[in-house]
Amino acid sequence: MKSEKVWGKIKRFIFLSMSLLTVFFGTSYASASGTGSFEVGGFWQPPIYVGADYNTNANWTNIAAANIDVMTGVRMWAGTMNKAANETGIANSYANNVKLQVSDENITGKLVYSAVDIAALQTALTPYKNDSRVTGIHIVDEPTAYQMEGFANAYKQAKAFAPNIDYYVNMLPNVTDERVQAPYGKLFLSNSGAQGSSSSVTSTHSLGQTITIPAGTQYLDGVDLYIDATQWSSSEMLILRLWDSPAKSLLLSEALALGTGNNKDPDYYHYFQLSKTVTPLSTYYLELVHTGGGNNSIGGISRSSTNVYMGGAAYENGVAQSYDFFFRLYTTRDNQGSNYENYLDDWIQYSGANYILYDNYNFLFGSSDNPSYFQNAELVRSRGLANDVLYGGFVQSLDGDTRTVTMDMMRWNVYTLLTYGSKKLNWYTYWRPDPSSSFIGTPVDDDGTLLPRYTQIQTLNSEMRKLGGTLKDLTSLRVYHTGTTLPLGTKALPPNFFVKPTDLTQPIIIGYFTNASGRKYVMLTNRDYTASKTLNFNFSPNPALITEISKTTGLEVSVAGYNSATGIMNITLSPGEGRLFAMPSGFSPNLNLATEATVTATSSLESSNTGWGKQLVNDDQRNTVAGALGWQSNSNVAANHTESITVDLGVATTVGEVDLFPRNDAGNVGNGFPIDFTIKVATNSSGPWTTVVTKTGYPLPGNISQWFSFTPVTARYVKFEATNLRVNAGEYRLQLTEFEVYAAPNYAKGSLVTSTSSVENANWGVAKSADLTRNSVTGLMGWASNSNAGINHTESISFDMQTTRTISKVDLYPINNIGNVGSGFPINFTVQAAANSGGPWTTVVTRTGYALPPGLVQSFTFGAQSARYVKVVGTSLRKITSEPGQPYRMQFAEVEIH
CATH class of the missing domain: 2.60.120.260 (Galactose-binding domain-like)
Incomplete structure (x- = not known):
């Protein structure tokens, strides 16, 4: 039975852990589910040089006129970055109603681990907190995975101290970058404030640390320690052991590791995977042992000089000390994702930030596109939605090393990200920061002169702002691609999706959205930034009306190219352009009720x-x-x-x-x-x-x-x-x-399907009439008859539902691929039902002189029948005018029986 004194220590330890040392899940301030927020940004603010401060009212007036909502401060070249140095930028950004995210050398780039760090951060924040003109502060650009905790703490503590200020953090973009190598587990307890001193482990001198597992944690995946990687050679092995206590009565787990000898930052934070079930509020002993090799000694094992951790103590060769080692404890991740996904998850979940922002450029290097561009967009979207936070990215407004970026390329950059649901888009760069040759073609020169690209981003920003009035309240549901070759990491358009280009070889991105009331929206984007596309898009089921969100007014306008009878919309997309369309309120494209469940x-x-x-x-x-x-x-x-x-x-x-x-x-x-x-x-x-x-x-x-x-x-x-x-x-x-x-059974599914004749190949077949694919797409076109094609004649398709059913409706889906809409739908036909395969047959539907249907379901209802067999008989067929010789065939994309 623990004494009250011990329990008091544990309670104080848990409280301190929750407030300073243990990473906990923060509160999000905006979500992916309709944030009500949409921002167009620029990087970076007019700089301050020795003898020249470009934060003039004229320059900030130009920023506002460029339709920019927020600018990020990055660096200055005139002394200290502090509140006094930021005064002109604060005053003139405020006067022009543009948010400035200021940089300050006592805030920007500062890691926070301890109470001392927090106090220093609050001191630096105070003059900004007390200035109502200040709306944003720059925390860090591109934190690495090993820095994640320190910058997450900085963000979390800054937001708690000055909640009315927005804080800028931009994530690393490259999914293969070793700097995004997140630990295998999820951090739950950190003693990373134990810094300032160090110890050595040798083959005869072990190091140890007692730890107390917080309430609610039952699994210890691993531990990382701060070890000077330059002192740990590749011929030296360390073992981290988990014992029941310093007495070492029971060894619970151990992990072995060799040094790398590298001088890379991630190598200093070695992860020992222990994979052990633990008991909450119980104390365990970590022991670090050197097994020999090298010089038999590894120094630079980070620790504090005083007792900073109330849940345990450091040990040297089994003797308790009055200080603590740097350690971080990890449990199992909820999402066992890629390194990059874990990196993004850690940022949101450790910091409580309300957004993910990243920069991954398509046109920067050489003459080819960045192969990871869409992969990054997919992963950021995935983690934004999974964590229910707003997300966005940078768009390129300067030329690459050997490549001139055109207006079409910039438009493509903007609309690809919008199609993925981005609600924060920042230009890199707005201002040319210096005369360096690596910054060519920016909208504004290094002295504030407006360059030709200024009017281009001004136009695109205006479009984004107008669309943003709608996009800010939308949640991204799906993003699909079409084309002969899909970019890395993207998802192909499924055959049954309700909107598709009739020519699936065209490079199109389809973004599908909903708002809080359930209204549906679609963004159609040309993935080709070199050529315009005039295309037909087939909507099935067809909305009674489709409107477009105007890029000039932000209002809903009619779409001249939409035919509500056929469900086909003809539109033109400029190179890289996206257009946002709204479906009528109450319209649902999903026969599958679980699609958005x-x-x-x-x-x-x-x-x-x-x-x-x-x-x-x-x-x-x-x-x-x-x-x-x-x-x-x-x-x-x-x-x-x-x-x-x-x-x-x-x-x-x-x-x-x-x-x-x-x-x-x-x-x-x-x-x-x-x-x-x-x-x-x-x-x-x-x-x-x-x-x-x-x-x-x-x-x-x-x-x-x-x-x-x-x-x-x-x-x-x-x-x-x-x-x-x-x-x-x-x-x-x-x-x-x-x-x-x-909603209702479709008894054609699972039926044994037969027909008087059938085209059987990779695209057509009798089984494809009941394959759940209601659209005619390559590989799943449907069923077509195949006999006596030179003359008009009778054909039929029959369904054995395997058991007796009560039925009252048959749905016939016409062929609906481009150039063949309605093709093969019979002119005269009947629908018949029977209890036995040999009849007698009851005719429940009769149609003569049936008009060529659009590419939409044709439904036929009748009085309830008890039957096992259903047959559709075409007695007068249509010529297939798109085929040589114009044969007579009966064709359906799908048949459903209800």
Whole structure:
């Protein structure tokens, strides 16, 4: 039983940890889910030279006239960067209603670890805090992963001390940069303030530190220490051991490491991975041991000179000391992402910052584009949405080393980022900072003279501001690419997405957004910055009206090129241009009700690095592909147990079918699909739950969706619960590639489909009439008849629904690819139903002289019928005018039976 004195020490330690030493998740001040904020920025402010301060009213008037909202202060060349030096910039930026993020040498670039650091930061902030004209301060540009904690503390403490000021931090951009090598685990306890002195570890002299695990932490992934890398040669091994106590009665874990001999900053913070379950509020002992080799000694093991950590003490050769070592403790990451994703996650979660800003330029070097440009955009968007913070990037307004940047290139830079949902865009650079040859073609010269590029960014800034009035309240839902070759890291447009260019070979980016009330928006962007594109876009289902957000007024205007009857919009996109379109209020393009649902699960392997996560089970991707494998459970994998995944549809609605797509990657088809399971629905997350599907002894599924229909009910929540899991490679997991929910059953799914004749090749086939793809796209065009093509004749397609169903509607989806919209839809036809394959057949629909339909579903309702078989019979066919000889065929992209 611990004494009150010990408990008091632990409580004080926990309080101190939460306030100074332990990284905790901060509060976000703006979110990716409609921030109400949109900013156009410039980098950097007019400088101060010896004898020349360019922060004149005239120069700041030009900044405002360029439609710039915020400027970042970077450096000065005239003495000390402090409040007095910033006065002219503060006064004239304020007079012109432009936010200035000032630099100050006592704030900018200063790491914060201790109470002393915090006090110094607050002293430096005080004159700015007390000046209502000051709206922004520069904290750091491009912090590295090893600096993350110190700058996160600086941001967090500055925001707490002066919350009305915005703080500038810009992240490193390169996903392969070693400086973004984040630790494997998530930091939960830091004693990084233990600096100022050091000790040596030798083959006969060990170092140690007792640690107390905070409440709520049950797993210790690893520890990093500050070790002088120049004193640690590649022939010297260190072992970090985790013991139950300084008495070393029980060894719990250990990690071995060789030195690198490098003098690179990240090498000073070595990570020892211990991977050990621990008990909250318990004390453990870390021991650092030198195993010999080299000179048998490694110095520069950072420590304090006094007792700075109340949860333990340092040890030298087993003897307790009155100081503490530098150490940081890490637990398991929620998202097991790439280095760059972890780097971004750490910044947001350690600092509590309300945005991610990064600079990754496409045109800076040589004559080729930056291959990581879109990969960066994808990753920043992913982490911004995952952490629910605003995100944005830098756009290029100077020439590369050997490349002149055109207006078309800058437009492309702007609209590609806007299509990804960016709400902060900063020009690099606005001002030419010095006559250096590396800064050519900036909008403003080094003496304030306006250059030709000034009017170009002025135009683009005006467009951004007008669109920003709408974009600020939108949340990015999807970003897809089309074209013959997709950029690294991007996602291809799925066949069933509701808007697509009719020519999928064109390089287009499609951004799909929603606002808080659920209204949908689409940004269509030309990924080609060398040529204009005049294209048809097919909307299916078709909105009754599409409006465009004007780049000159910010208002909604009509779209002359949209035909609401066909769902086809014809528009022209300048090189690199994007255009933002609004769908009517109440319009929903998703027949799959789970497309935009919130997903929860009893457990989840969140690894964007390998392609697993809850958000990937409703991402429109029905196939198990690299980077989008789907979802899998991640608890108690050694034993059979119960797991579930639930989709929240947002509102109570009619639900009558669930489609579950098993894994279908090579060697894993069907793996993870359970043996015994139920599907349950509820109107409230807490229940009561109604079971609508029960399956036991379910066989291993093949490469096809498993669809489950039931009597339609009203529900908001749909849960797939497995009580008997399948074992694979010794692990029990529940796995899905995609989870779809529909209002009404489609009995064509899972049917045995036959026809009087059929074109069977890579694009066409009888099975493709019921493959869930309602659009005609390469590889999934649909079904086409293939006999007696030279004369008009009768053809039919039949569906065996496998069991008797009650049906009352048949949906026929016409071919809708460019040049063939409606092609092959019969002129005279019937729909027939029967209980037996041999009949008798009941005709439920008859049409004669049917007009060529647009590329939209043609629905036919009738009185409820009890049937197992459904047949569509075309008795007068249409010529396919796009084919040589104009043959007579019957064609459908999809047939659905309800």
